[in-house]
Amino acid sequence: MMENIATASAKTTRRGIPAIPEEIRTEILRKSIHLLIAFVPGLAAINLGLAVGLLTGGVLFYATCESLRMEGFSVPIISKVTALAARRRDGDRFVLGPVTLGIGALLSLLLYPNPAASIAIYALAFGDGLSSLVGKSFGSIRIPFTGGKSVEGSLTCLAAVFIAAFAVTGDSPRSLAVGIAAMVIEAAPMKDFDNIVLPVSVGAIASLLF
Numbered sequence: 001m002m003e004n005i006a007t008a009s010a011k012t013t014r015r016g017i018p019a020i021p022e023e024i025r026t027e028i029l030r031k032s033i034h035l036l037i038a039f040v041p042g043l044a045a046i047n048l049g050l051a052v053g054l055l056t057g058g059v060l061f062y063a064t065c066e067s068l069r070m071e072g073f074s075v076p077i078i079s080k081v082t083a084l085a086a087r088r089r090d091g092d093r094f095v096l097g098p099v100t101l102g103i104g105a106l107l108s109l110l111l112y113p114n115p116a117a118s119i120a121i122y123a124l125a126f127g128d129g130l131s132s133l134v135g136k137s138f139g140s141i142r143i144p145f146t147g148g149k150s151v152e153g154s155l156t157c158l159a160a161v162f163i164a165a166f167a168v169t170g171d172s173p174r175s176l177a178v179g180i181a182a183m184v185i186e187a188a189p190m191k192d193f194d195n196i197v198l199p200v201s202v203g204a205i206a207s208l209l210f
Helices: 002-010 020-045 048-070 077-084 097-111 116-138 151-169 173-185 191-209
Strands: none
Touching: 020 097, 020 116, 048 077, 048 097, 097 116, 097 191, 116 151, 116 173, 116 191, 151 173, 151 191, 173 191
């Protein structure tokens, strides 16, 4: 009896509101980090070299910290946040997401001029970030052969990239085309490597359109 009460209590907050599932809490933390990459275009507009340097240094620093964590050494704050943000599929392995996130933004800056570079990075930050969060939180209609992606998440990606591209260019038809392309690319089951494939692909399409 007491165990049943304790179990029921664990599923609700003190005010009787259902607690957020652990998977969703993890996803919120992951995508909060993910969204920070949206500051890169603004920084690059001020100083491109500084933006490239910070991204490169950040990737190397994180990779070092994560390697130390794998060896049993805890780096204050970094190792704790990484462990909290790790998904079940990561297990006890090297958490690759932040590395591919930084590389995706870095390649966007190096490969494309503006506005394509900015659109590519916003697609990474908002398109990929919000689609995953919405899909895991509210997704109910699964898309076959996508590794569990949902219609709700894909439409969120389309909307987020369209809004970002339109905000940068003011061109609604071509922004919609970029949004649709981003939605299709993001739906592919690429795991952490979508952090690279999505911005590089969207940047290429945006550079052709704009």
